[in-house]
Amino acid sequence: MNADPIAAFYRWIEYAAFGKALERRRFAFLSRAARARRVLILGEGDGRFLARFLAVNDAAQVDVVEASAAMLALARERLPAPAARRVRFHHQDALSAPLPADSYDLIVTHFFLDCFAADDAARLIARLAAALLPGGAWIVSEFEEPPGRVARLHARLWLSVMYTFFRFTTGLTAGKLPPYAALLSRAGLIREEQQQARWGLMVSQLWRKPAAADAPQHSFDTLPLCGFP
Numbered sequence: 001m002n003a004d005p006i007a008a009f010y011r012w013i014e015y016a017a018f019g020k021a022l023e024r025r026r027f028a029f030l031s032r033a034a035r036a037r038r039v040l041i042l043g044e045g046d047g048r049f050l051a052r053f054l055a056v057n058d059a060a061q062v063d064v065v066e067a068s069a070a071m072l073a074l075a076r077e078r079l080p081a082p083a084a085r086r087v088r089f090h091h092q093d094a095l096s097a098p099l100p101a102d103s104y105d106l107i108v109t110h111f112f113l114d115c116f117a118a119d120d121a122a123r124l125i126a127r128l129a130a131a132l133l134p135g136g137a138w139i140v141s142e143f144e145e146p147p148g149r150v151a152r153l154h155a156r157l158w159l160s161v162m163y164t165f166f167r168f169t170t171g172l173t174a175g176k177l178p179p180y181a182a183l184l185s186r187a188g189l190i191r192e193e194q195q196q197a198r199w200g201l202m203v204s205q206l207w208r209k210p211a212a213a214d215a216p217q218h219s220f221d222t223l224p225l226c227g228f229p
């Protein structure tokens with residue numbers, strides 16, 4: 001997927017299709033992120049979540065992994081200078097980016113896991129789960145196919161429109177949602193909270209990696225520093 005051609009219009013396309021509904025999903029668990037100290041955001045896009053996150057969290061160090069140079073440029077422009085000093089931008093494919101184990105107390109993926117076919121999503125989620133510290137959180141915003149005939153039909157129509165749009169504009173090869181919730185569970189994470197919107201088409205989820213029984217739980221205040229190569 002190459003999001004460069006649509007980066008400048010991305011937010012306006014989103015607002016035209018969904019108003020502020022996706023924005024509300026991204027910010028649903030923002031208050032839970034206020035004490036995070038080592039944060040990894042994947043597929044950030046144009047920086048709207050990043051800017052809001054840095055405004056509520058004045059101490060976190062953030063790694064952003066984003067494959068689109070145009071999206072990264074927009075995200076950089078959006079940040080005031082002091083906040084930008086806490087962010088390292090990595091222009092990389094998340095599938096091949098180095099992800100040091102046990103390094104982050106918060107991972108954020110908003111409308112990102114839907115960019116991957118099931119096998120790529122499985123590999124990526126397993127690597128990301130390993131990069132998360134025991135006790136760490138993972139905030140997910142995603143689309144979903146909810147149960148219920150009408151709600152499912154509504155979701156399938158929207159998903160079909162969106163996958164077609166992104167295939168033609170960005171070359172996205174994935175054609176349907178990967179089973180991301182099952183993959184997160186398989187990677188050992190536990191879903192603590194969920195909010196739904198638009199008849200279940202959109203969800204915000206808060207997942208957590210259990211603290212190791214025989215290891216001290218990492219609090220947000222006592223994290224080791226890690227180096228993103």
Ligand SMILES: C[S@@+](CC[C@H](N)C(=O)[O-])C[C@H]1O[C@@H](n2cnc3c(N)ncnc32)[C@H](O)[C@@H]1O
Binds near residue numbers: 003067115
């Ligand atoms: C659908 S957009 C979502 C953007 C933003 N997170 C949001 O909430 O709207 C997907 C983003 O993930 C990025 N992306 C897609 N595949 C990627 C990959 N393999 N590695 C890193 N970034 C990727 C795209 O460039 C794009 O910015």
